[in-house]
Amino acid sequence: MTIELETRIRSAGLRVTEQRMAVLRALETHPHADADEVRRLALGELPGLSLPATYVVLNALTEAGLLRRIEPAGSPARYERRVGDNHHHVVCTGCGAVDDVDCVHGAAPCLSPSSTSGFRVTTAEVTFWGLCPACQAAETTTTTEPERT
Ligand SMILES: [Zn+2]
Ligand SMILES: [Zn+2]
Structure with missing residues (x-):
């Protein structure tokens, strides 16, 4: 696993560093x-990572x-x-959870716009929005409207 990671970093033209690993x-x-979560997860290996x-x-x-x-609208880059x-990607409007959605066609671009204004389209990045299973469950157990603060 470690060897494989090092090889990947090298073949991308980068030097292998502890931080990148x-x-x-x-x-x-x-x-x-997001960056803050990545930092907290990596802290175990690299105490002091800013x-x-x-x-x-x-x-x-x-x-x-x-x-x-x-970069889903309204959320930090992930x-x-x-x-x-x-x-x-599908993003939860309740809690911001993100999950993968496989491309329907498998190849980019999976969507063909009717007019591209002369652009040669290479990719289509679609964000689906909805409620994740946890938020749906919370919704059905709440009988009254959530309190406004
Ligand atoms: Zn949610
Ligand atoms: Zn993804």
Whole structure:
């Protein structure tokens, strides 16, 4: 596992560092984590890892193609290691949970706009919005409207 990670980092043209390893490991178990979550997950391996340092690592890995960054409206950027396929995301409007949605067609772009204004379209990034199972369960157990604060 460690060897495989090192090989991946190297073949992306990056130097292998403890920080890069720790960030990739954190995202292995927690896909779609934001920078703060990644930092907290990596702290076990790298005590003292700062948030700015985490961003530097995340940006380098994203630019090298090892990570994908998704930015659902109204939520901080999230990162994942599932790159290179044209999958989409479903985001919970209640709690912000994110999950993967496989591309219906499998190949990019899965959606063909009727007019592209001359653009050559290569990818389509779709965000589906809805309520996750936990929020649906909470909704059905609540008999009254949630209290406004
Ligand atoms: Zn939810
Ligand atoms: Zn994903």
